[in-house]
Amino acid sequence: xxxxxFDYVAPTSVDEALAALAERGDDAKVIxxxxxxxxxxRMRLNAPEVVIDIGRIDALRGIRDDGDAIVIGATTTHxxxxxxxxxxxxxxxVTKAVEHLADAQIRHRGxxxxxxxxxxxxxxxxxxxxxxxxxFVIAGTGGTRTVGADxxxxxxxxxxxxxxxxxxxxxxxxxxxxxxxxxxxxxxAHQWPIVAVxxxxxxxxxxISEARVGLTNMGSTPLRATAVxxxxxxxxxxxxxxxxxxxxxxxGTNPPSDLNGDRDYRRHLATVLTRRxxxxxxxx
Amino acid sequence: MTKIQLxxxxxxxxxxxxxxxxxxxxxxxxxxxxxxxxxxxxxxxGACTVHLDGKSVKSCxxxxxxxxxxxxTTIEGLATNGELHxxxxxxxxxxxxxxxxxxxxxxxxxxxxxxxxxNPSEEEIRLGLEGNLCRCTGYHNIVKAVQTAAxxxx
Ligand SMILES: Cc1cc2nc3c(=O)[nH]c(=O)nc-3n(C[C@H](O)[C@H](O)[C@H](O)COP(=O)(O)OP(=O)(O)OC[C@H]3O[C@@H](n4cnc5c(N)ncnc54)[C@H](O)[C@@H]3O)c2cc1C
Ligand code: FES
Ligand code: FES
Numbered sequence: 329x330x331x332x333x334f335d336y337v338a339p340t341s342v343d344e345a346l347a348a349l350a351e352r353g354d355d356a357k358v359i360x361x362x363x364x365x366x367x368x369x370r371m372r373l374n375a376p377e378v379v380i381d382i383g384r385i386d387a388l389r390g391i392r393d394d395g396d397a398i399v400i401g402a403t404t405t406h407x408x409x410x411x412x413x414x415x416x417x418x419x420x421x422v423t424k425a426v427e428h429l430a431d432a433q434i435r436h437r438g439x440x441x442x443x444x445x446x447x448x449x450x451x452x453x454x455x456x457x458x459x460x461x462x463x464f465v466i467a468g469t470g471g472t473r474t475v476g477a478d479x480x481x482x483x484x485x486x487x488x489x490x491x492x493x494x495x496x497x498x499x500x501x502x503x504x505x506x507x508x509x510x511x512x513x514x515x516x517a518h519q520w521p522i523v524a525v526x527x528x529x530x531x532x533x534x535x536i537s538e539a540r541v542g543l544t545n546m547g548s549t550p551l552r553a554t555a556v557x558x559x560x561x562x563x564x565x566x567x568x569x570x571x572x573x574x575x576x577x578x579x580g581t582n583p584p585s586d587l588n589g590d591r592d593y594r595r596h597l598a599t600v601l602t603r604r605x606x607x608x609x610x611x612x
Numbered sequence: 613m614t615k616i617q618l619x620x621x622x623x624x625x626x627x628x629x630x631x632x633x634x635x636x637x638x639x640x641x642x643x644x645x646x647x648x649x650x651x652x653x654x655x656x657x658g659a660c661t662v663h664l665d666g667k668s669v670k671s672c673x674x675x676x677x678x679x680x681x682x683x684x685t686t687i688e689g690l691a692t693n694g695e696l697h698x699x700x701x702x703x704x705x706x707x708x709x710x711x712x713x714x715x716x717x718x719x720x721x722x723x724x725x726x727x728x729x730x731n732p733s734e735e736e737i738r739l740g741l742e743g744n745l746c747r748c749t750g751y752h753n754i755v756k757a758v759q760t761a762a763x764x765x766x
Contacts, residue, residue, distance in 0.1 A: 329653055330632055330633070330634060330637065331632040332632070333630065333631075333632055334631055334632055335631065336614055336631030336675075336677055338677070338680075359675075359678075362673060362674065362675065362678065363655070363673060366634075366655070366673050366674075366675070367654060367655055367673065369632075370634075370653065371653075379631065381677070381678065383678060407667070430743070431658070431742050431743025431744075432668060432721065432724065432725070432740060432742075432743055433658060433661055433668045433669050433670045433721065433743045434655070434670070434673075434743065436664075436667040436668060436669055437664075437669050437670075437673065437674065517742040517743075518656075518742045518743050
């Protein structure tokens with residue numbers, strides 16, 4: 329199927345894009361890589377009157393070092409993020425999550441900001457962003473504001489990005505030297521996870537000193553497994569110790585039941601995948 | 613209508629298109645390049661894979677207007693002077709197809725894979741082709757063809 333008719337504008341600056349958004353209001357939809365939006369338009373689940381292509385705004389693309397954080401421009405592609413040594417050295421969890429996100433073709437087009445703005449609860453980037461304490465820079469005609477990951481994800485497919493606003497970049501605090509692993513459970517190639525766990529761990533001489541654990545598809549937004557994070561502090565990175573801490577992974581979650589698995593199955597998966605992710609992150 | 617100008621298989625083309633036109637439709641319906649096929653409606657199968665500025669994309673999931681000013685290579689632009697591209701030759705040699713419907717996309721994705729990684733392991737080949745579905749071959753000979761092309765190139 330092909331999308332319904334729409335007008336198309338391709339601004340080359342953020343200001344032009346914001347002006348176009350302000351002018352067309354509810355009738356407008358932003359397109360970045362289009363890898364989530366085009367399937368929606370083709371199935372006619374949405375039919376905006378105007379599509380604003382932010383893919384030609386150079387200022388939104390690229391990865392830079394900003395002291396204690398790395399900054400990823402919203403339209404940087406998954407492939408570019410995955411290949412970046414700056415990202416790998418300082419936020420390896422993001423590299424690991426991007427590696428098995430969709431497939432090579434989608435990773436060439438889909439963007440870091442687009443995936444986060446789309447806020448699919450099964451999307452692979454929300455949990456790592458949350459676990460790493462990412463900050464989201466959002467621009468509107470009135471200026472820019474920065475929102476923490478805990479406020480950014482509001483609900484299924486809903487974020488703190490308001491009408492007429494654009495996500496411009498994501499700041500990720502450096503976690504240099506932390507081990508990381510993204511454990512994604514899927515039954516079919518190149519698909520969204522049934523459940524996935526994003527773990528990054530600081531380990532000194534086999535003892536875990538700090539841990540961050542994010543859960544994908546265990547609720548309507550990405551979640552932090554804070555009980556696991558706390559239980560891991562001071563523990564040796566051994567199978568037994570990590571299994572015990574990981575047993576709390578499903579605490580406070582509210583996973584969906586669907587054809588891929590019911591709620592209880594997902595809650596069980598979360599504990600198993602958390603154990604695997606933390607052990608791998610700690611190099612065990 | 614929006615005016616676009618791009619390079620397709622080495623030729624500069626320019627047209628007025630509806631913004632909603634997909635790149636795959638543009639290639640097939642406007643340019644007659646029916647070598648690129650449509651296999652699904654969900655951006656899953658990879659049959660429509662082409663290269664956009666040298667990188668593989670699913671052309672059913674790109675708007676023609678997004679390709680404005682860029683360079684597209686389709687399966688029809690791989691051979692040079694009537695000589696098959698080494699990956700095309702390897703698919704032929706290894707009998708890496710049955711019905712052939714997935715083949716244009718498989719070959720375009722294999723070329724992309726080998727551009728990034730000239731000597732992939734079997735595992736890397738299977739992962740690199742995970743966005744391309746084949747309903748006939750069981751993938752075995754496709755993997756063999758990519759290995760053959762890689763060996764031939766080195
Ligand atoms: C076959 C297939 C398999 C996939 N598998 C996975 C997978 O395994 N894991 C996974 O995580 N994802 C998967 N995806 C989705 C993929 O990650 C998309 O690339 C991503 O979700 C959207 O990024 P995009 O740049 O293409 O955004 P678009 O499709 O262009 O936009 C998505 C939404 O975000 C909005 N938006 C985009 N950018 C901005 C911005 N800067 N500011 C404000 N709003 C914005 C758009 O208006 C739209 O509503 C898959 C997609 C396909 C087609
Ligand atoms: S036709 Fe494009 S992915 Fe199936
Ligand atoms: S050869 Fe028939 S789909 Fe691959």
